[in-house]
Amino acid sequence: MKIMRKLVALVGAAAMAFSLAACGGEANTTAQTSGNASSSASKELKKVTFMLAWVPDTNHIGVYVAKNKGYFKDAGLDVDIIAVGQSGAEHAVSTGQADFALSNLTNAASYSLKGAGIIQTLQVQQKPSAVWCALASNTSIKSPKDFDGKTFATFGSNESDAVIRRMIQADGGKGEFDKVTVGTNTFQTLTSGQADFGGFYATWEGVQAEMYGPALNCFTEPDYGVPGNADGIGIITSEKMIKEDPDTVRAFTQAAQKGYEYAYDNPDEAAQILVDDAGDSTLQVDFVKRSMQVITEGQYWGDKAKIKDGSFVLGTNDFDGVQKYLDFIAEADAFTDANDNVVKQAPKVSDVSTNEFLAK
Template identity: 75%
Template sequence: MKHRLVSKAIALMGAAAMALSLAACGQTNTADSSNSNTSDLKKVTFMLSWAPDTNHIGVYVAKNKGWFKDAGLDVDIVAVAQAGAEQAVNNGVADFALSNLTNTGMYDLKGATIKQVLQVQQKPSAIWCSLASNTEIKSPKDFDGKTFATFGSNESDAVIRRMIQTDGGKGEFDKVTVGTSTFQTMESGKADFGGFYATWEGVQAEMYGPALNCFTEPDYGVPGNADSIGIITNEKTIKNNPELVKKFTQATQKGYEYAYDHPDDAAQILVDEAPDANLKVDFVKKSMQVIVDGQYWGDKAKIKDGSFVLGTNDFVEPQKYFDFLADADAYTDSHGKVIHEAPQTKDLATNDFLAK
């Protein structure tokens, strides 16, 4: 079962390939531009969750600026494994990866021992959209009886059902499995609506098309933050090598802080450090601008006055979303049996390794 970030990532890669010639999950440029002699550094593997994008940008910035090297680390950024970044971290194939608390909770229910050590995204960025040319859909209740471009996630079904019902509909819809991209599935007429991210595919649609008509979860009854994107590691790594976790987390935190303060420069760094992705710099700059303007990584005034630390894991809003999923019977164990008790954010994340 593919979860929120993983499933949306497939749509992202296919869609970006259409407009931006993105090489889906291609190997990234892992050369540390500030250091050619890494023999005395601790080798660390960071795994992408999909193709390089602005959610990963803090890691690329930290690498480019030499902050990993300064911490004694030689960080190799690698393409996502077929089984997913969470499974790779759980199995020790990767030391760290990009994920979110939603995925961490779902893997925890299936027996994984992973924990989030930095949360960069502080509010939802998911958008649920139809093509603007589809005049039959004016609000989520119009998804009733229509076809959802899906990756088979119980989670997404629960979200769509809640949005439709909050808008006055029944919450009944058909589904079709996405092929190469959600955009293409919708444009082919095989589906009427699908899920995207405002900070990436929403930017793509605005700049390159197709034009979309989109709705956000908080406006239609879905509680909490489903998109608590951040950095995960294995609990064994935390126990056996806490200093490594601290060094990687704080260097990465510094990378995201820089990107939030210098979005255009960070965008250029991502383009340069991940050449195989063939990202267009204007597109990445626009994505970063949406992140900054929307304050997706936190209230900039609170960051400036010290009342909020960028990267802090939020235990409240993601828990609201977890409880919603549990009520919707969206959680299952490794045998597919429904689990009615929600994961607990306090067990899935820690702020102990952040620079305060």
């Protein structure tokens, strides 16, 4: 499931040379807050919570910017940014423990098969950033076909297995590999020799490898036969929240959208805001600035020219691209229901996301 892909990012980030902390199940449960709204003013605002998907990073940056710039306050909201709970952001939103959270469309689809009523109202990431890498020092791996017979640092996800198998086969290999469960983090699993390759995010761990090492040799999914967008990262809320308080959903979504727009146009300033406001002393501003540079140069949040001329709205959910990926996962029998039975039919992206709350 897509939950696995999220955890790959968490664990990879935990290996920062300067101790950037991450790992889904081990995230700090202390609430993260930012912004400068006064306590007297906040009493007049509607209190809502936004849950991180892991530790603060550039995927969350638009929410921090929206709070820092007063966009939430202007929308009548007092937003508490809280750390992810042990059961995960999706579960928290589904059960009402959080009003909003960072997630992605594949997670929303996966959870829908298990009875969770969550809807994504904003998709910030418009193309895949997941990369599958070996250490650059491992000269036996030159392309994905060389993953054949090697050991994959995994969290046990059927989804990840399907992706790796497709990439190997698209490159002319058999798609056969061994697996080992990641220990402390993926970087350490590779450097210790327990595994030969694993999953990372180009916009975060890829930046770490570039700036601090260890150097990686990476391959992207679209180049090796994996269809669609596997990384539709964005903001979720519950079906209940949408039904009972659509005005708050609209206010939050549009304020966050404005925050991501500002961050996309002002990446260095946004990076400084995240470092200053996230309450995580391990974040280094040069690193966060480089992550934002990779995002903007790679246009991961959308084509800037199209955003400028109005032909694309930042935050739009990608029904077509994500659906192609979900169909691929379903064909690989990687979706299961609440009883762990395989679900053959992929969920419909249009059933777990909406663009109606975005500012057009």
